[in-house]
Amino acid sequence: MLGGADVTLRKFNPKILVYSPQEAEEYAEMIRGHGYTAVTAASTPDEAEQHLPGTEILLCWQFPTYLFATQAAQSVRWIQSMGAGVDDLVSAAALPRHVVLTRIVGQFGAAIAEYVFAYLLFLAKDITRSREAQKRHNWDPFIAQLLSEETIGVAGLGSIGGEIVRKARAFDMAVHGLSLSGKQADLVDRIYRPSEWEKFASEVDYLVLTLPLTATTRRVVDKKVLSAMKPGACLVNVGRGQLVAEDDLIEILHTDHLRAAVLDVFEREPLPPDNPLWSMPNVFVTPHSSGPSTPKGVTRFFIDNLARFCEGKALEGAVNRERGY
């Protein structure tokens, strides 16, 4: 039986297309479970092109954006991304200005902050050293670093950065932040503006990137910023690969200036097998999985937004396409 809200909404039965290379049908089935019947699923560009005509709403991940230039896409009024980052959609020149674009907000903070602290603590406690000692049956007491005596710098203070700050507080770290908008400055002990990257980078032991990718953040962490980092500091990128000048990073990682780089995102994904980052001893590579879009979480967000859409209300996660996020 459908709930009252769902019955009301069924008056509006917009044509919805779900696009995802992996789990499109799973999403579609969950959406149908909420009473929306005009839902189709596509996993390939060909299927997308076939189902696009008449589609009003697109829920998508890694959508083939060249299709926006085709007649088939003309009925689309709203695109909900399954992710937090929408740089691919924002930069799709073929996407008409009247189409509303939304991204997921407030869903990835917990998972990404857990990932960040998993690696911060892995490094601080030197679990590698403990594992090696255990292999040799070697009782080797050493005094590990305390996060409570370290400074974290969080670049980007949106919902993900905010959750990282919250956990850093529980570890009694000193917390610095760099914010594009200046919002949420009161979360941190010291706030920096985008003009102060080098100063910001020079004062923290762990530099964590959670920024969106925009024209102004592309390759913002370059040789200058990396060189300004404290000797022995660690870089953690859970934002977008293109925030970092990957060639500069590889160069500096060949020196012993940084202790480690923890990278969940890369200029090219999947990271090509011959990329040197794979085999550098001070680099931790993970496959863009720190904040996975789960069908359950994304569907919940989308269904709530869909209710707002049907009622003509403002949508959550609306993207300002000039700003880029």
Add this chain to the structure above:
Amino acid sequence: MLGGADVTLRKFNPKILVYSPQEAEEYAEMIRGHGYTAVTAASTPDEAEQHLPGTEILLCWQFPTYLFATQAAQSVRWIQSMGAGVDDLVSAAALPRHVVLTRIVGQFGAAIAEYVFAYLLFLAKDITRSREAQKRHNWDPFIAQLLSEETIGVAGLGSIGGEIVRKARAFDMAVHGLSLSGKQADLVDRIYRPSEWEKFASEVDYLVLTLPLTATTRRVVDKKVLSAMKPGACLVNVGRGQLVAEDDLIEILHTDHLRAAVLDVFEREPLPPDNPLWSMPNVFVTPHSSGPSTPKGVTRFFIDNLARFCEGKALEGAVNRERGY
């Protein structure tokens, strides 16, 4: 120049002996720096016996307790342990009842809680799997466990357990506790008494032991409790090795009932090289180093207590020898 408080205290210049197999002289020098001049250091039982006569205050770690039965120890009035656990001193039959015994409290919570979450996150995020994939240059996305969807059970809600609970809250975990005294029950979502070990163990994904070792807690985590744990749950022991029936633990770790045991403490320390725990794939061995006594932290605690001692005030960390901690 000495501060006012130190000058006052120099009227009292008790004879202090520092005993530590490693860092005795380092401690002694720091204490002298506070204006106390009658400080000696010993690193071996022979040196201890030589310096004991006339000693009023003993600051010690791994003290040879048989010396308490000798004439040389008769002048001792107060013993400050360098650690949080004092089971060796409490169980020293030769220690006269009139000697005041204190332990360090409130110093180890941060370090031990960081250690606990380092391993909880290491397991939840399956860093081992990511490291293996990286070795093969294999882009292998998987959805990691979220601590926010797990339950932690903290046995012992003193200053260390309390700090673990605080961090568990920042990770939005469900938090259960088992308390010997019933104190601090309001910290947790569900509280269990010592009569409810099996029920407590059966409901948590991570069981963390921070209890003191007493007659009632010795081998309290035995085959019954270990078997009651959830399949796939993890045991973390940062209390004392003897809290766990190590033979029962080894037996159950040979099955796949538990996912992992993270052990910083053992029945015998250093863990003998032929102990099977060293080479079990689901066991993490660390050398009783999760909450290291640092000379700086311990000395600060001791100097504050010394001021109280000289002023005839009650000491911090006073041990109830009947209770055992």
